[in-house]
Amino acid sequence: MIPEELATALQEKETELQEKETELQQEKQKLSEMEAMLEKYRQQFGDLSE
Numbered sequence: 001m002i003p004e005e006l007a008t009a010l011q012e013k014e015t016e017l018q019e020k021e022t023e024l025q026q027e028k029q030k031l032s033e034m035e036a037m038l039e040k041y042r043q044q045f046g047d048l049s050e
Contacts, residue, residue: 001009
């Protein structure tokens with residue numbers, strides 16, 4: 001591969017990685033929101049697993 005192709009391929013991989021990181025952050029955010037809802041539910045109704 002010539003350096004330009006290598007640089008382009010590297011750039012594409014970096015972009016791909018950034019997109020995956022953004023996706024991961026969004027998933028973590030959703031998870032945090034779900035945990036908060038679950039906690040609110042537990043406070044309101046008590047822990048039903050007992």
